[in-house]
Amino acid sequence: MNQKKRVTLLDVAKHAGVSRATASLIVRGSTNIAEKTRKKVLESMQELGYVYDRVAANMRSQNTSTVGLIITDIGNPFFSELLRGVHNSLEEAGYTVFLGTTFDSDSKQEQLLSRMLEHRVGGLILCPVSDSSHETIERIKKLDVPLILAVREIEDIELDYVGIDYVAGSHMAVNHLIQKGHRRIAFLGGSSGSSAWQKRKQGYCNALVHAGIEVDESLIISSTVTREGGVNAIQKALHLPNSPTAVFCFNDLVAHGVMLGLDDARKKPGKDIAVVGFDNVPEASLYNPPLTTVSSFARQIGSEAASLLHQRIIDRDRELQRIIIQPELVVRSSS
Amino acid sequence: MNQKKRVTLLDVAKHAGVSRATASLIVRGSTNIAEKTRKKVLESMQELGYVYDRVAANMRSQNTSTVGLIITDIGNPFFSELLRGVHNSLEEAGYTVFLGTTFDSDSKQEQLLSRMLEHRVGGLILCPVSDSSHETIERIKKLDVPLILAVREIEDIELDYVGIDYVAGSHMAVNHLIQKGHRRIAFLGGSSGSSAWQKRKQGYCNALVHAGIEVDESLIISSTVTREGGVNAIQKALHLPNSPTAVFCFNDLVAHGVMLGLDDARKKPGKDIAVVGFDNVPEASLYNPPLTTVSSFARQIGSEAASLLHQRIIDRDRELQRIIIQPELVVRSSS
DNA sequence: CTGAAAGCGCTTACAG
């Protein structure tokens, strides 16, 4: 181990011939210091290779300059867009961010929450897993750290929340398919435990019922929220005795998988079967064919969540905020 | 502020009727403790809502359980794949990870490096920006924190590195276009400062020269590494007096932009003009048309980087490692 | 197992 000993503020102070208190003031950017002294100290820091120990400082002053962000899966472009939105605002505001991914596993979520709390994060943005356990929920309730929920809500928990109106979005999507003359419309993919799924299902059912079409439960096939999930779901759908002429997918990632599956089955999306997604990820316009989808403004959700967190950290007692973004249908040639 | 006072280990110890030392041992999972005592202490923790302060513990024991990961842009699926690779291994190993994105800005990179060091990270994985300033380079050299370079190298710096053989990859891609009968092949996108760009250019030139085709500098058009960059680059290329019949793109993201630009110009990729990308992001197979590209195994780069970092943290004096992954050409219908 | 003490690298508060 060729570890050099860490240079401390006291080392710097001695080297510059000032007191530790003065050095501390300078490192924190105080203005009431003679320019000459400040310069001398800054030079000593340079020379000694001093690195400010923010961890020690935060501990002493009971501050924190980190926040945690827990998402489901970075492989889903929806979350990478959300991450961009969050990250920009948060880094701007001077936070250093811990990132964790749950892959929709409750135990992973537990573990990440624990770790981040043990690291004394100043706040958390959580995109909860589909089936948060009772323990997790109880725990979150007791948390005295600012926490913002994004994308999915958790029942019985009153927290700041940013999401979109899934019911309205799904309604739009399915209604669009109905307008195009479809009657047998499948709802594919997504894990049935999540609020995001349930709301989409609700929008799906609403649209059907509204058009006088009976809901056929066999056309509702859940899956993991991955491309693979989409492939599996469409395969099941195609093997149905009375297979659908159109599919509404849980999200674009699943839609991507559905298209891959259709490809395998030698069916052309948009011709043999209509496909609609959800999210409008940046890639959707370049899918083959370009995907009709519902825009869920992931980046905006991210930046709203960041700003909610920031405000909640500043003022713990402010009123609870619920921000629901309105989705938009984007029609392309897959439907 | 409705902040409860933090419960400390001493509070727990008192509550359980043991000494602080004992409580400390238990919280760290020591085995030489009577089962009865351990149980009592764990119950007290539960009851009081104790949260282990890993920050204080790390400070005292001069440990660290965090690592930093600095990438260019999460919007690029290449990096989200890489992130997945890194993240899995690192979280597995018990680290909590700080994420930073530079958007290829040197000052952002500086800032992120500073912040992470101030947070006492135990190690760093850095995907350096295209033009790291001299200061940054000097600084990195002096760092006594384990640091792994990924994706791009920095001249004059001897560090563990994981990347792929860009020269070979580009050579494959361009050679493929030559085999298809193309003579006027453009190289579009990417920032000319980066080693990744220069190596791709080298592979591009090698392939041309090898086939007896003269390199036409006007066909080499750099850009930002974004979809927008790709759109701009193809527009410039199409306005050339003698426009290309095929384009080799810096990466799939740029290729995506190029295809969007071709769309605007009413040209069909794969028919009117051949397009080849680089990276083989998961979406590439679903582009319209499916994109011929060179696979750069982003996820593998990520997991290799994580494992290098882990090993470097364990043994500072081990030999430098350079891992160069061999790319593979994936032919689809865009060429 | 206990108990008392010292220390990680800072900030805070205060008398001068």
Place this chain on the structure above:
DNA sequence: CTGAAAGCGCTTACAG
């Protein structure tokens, strides 16, 4: 500006 002291929440080392 200085100097000395106390403290953030832990771990470490040691005598008992």
